[in-house]
Amino acid sequence: EAGVAQSPRYKIIEKRQSVAFWCNPISGHATLYWYQQILGQGPKLLIQFQNNGVVDDSQLPKDRFSAERLKGVDSTLKIQPAKLEDSAVYLCASSLIGDAYEQYFGPGTRLTVT
């Protein structure tokens, strides 16, 4: 079974630039999550999708972050404009449906904002 795929793996941008991350979840997984993990901290949920609908985006900084999940499969997370404090690893995870099942994580995208 293929795992969660993410790209790119690394990205370096200057502040005020834009960046986009892509995630392809495990086939058949209805729920998709985006997390931000700052060095030394636990993952922080940014947004949760169930199929192509948003379940929870309460911690997403909506003035600069956006995410979509078209057709209930792949998802993209965008930051525009980036700030220095956005430097982190962005993790995508998927699960069968909801929080009753374990999450499977992708390798993450390490973003450095200079």
Next chain:
Amino acid sequence: SQQGEEDPQALSIQEGENATMNCSYKTSINNLQWYRQNSGRGLVHLILIRSNEREKHSGRLRVTLDTSKKSSSLLITASRAADTASYFCATGTGAFGTGTSLTVIP
């Protein structure tokens, strides 16, 4: 969203010893999950325990859950150097704690 808090923040043991880490949380839960993160394999799910369960085993892992105290513990028996990693509890959708950093010395 609610967040689990792991204790201790860091733990260093000799290979072969047991490692215990704890998680406390604040509100009622449906289940609690433990994850491991190391640089080689990223974040990996270890075990899920439901609110009506008190103990669960998986290989060298044992998880307990005490909903009256709002706490859980993860026990790793006969630790190996490969167990060196950060361990997180997650108490709800997306609600991860800050983790326990475990170092197993060969």
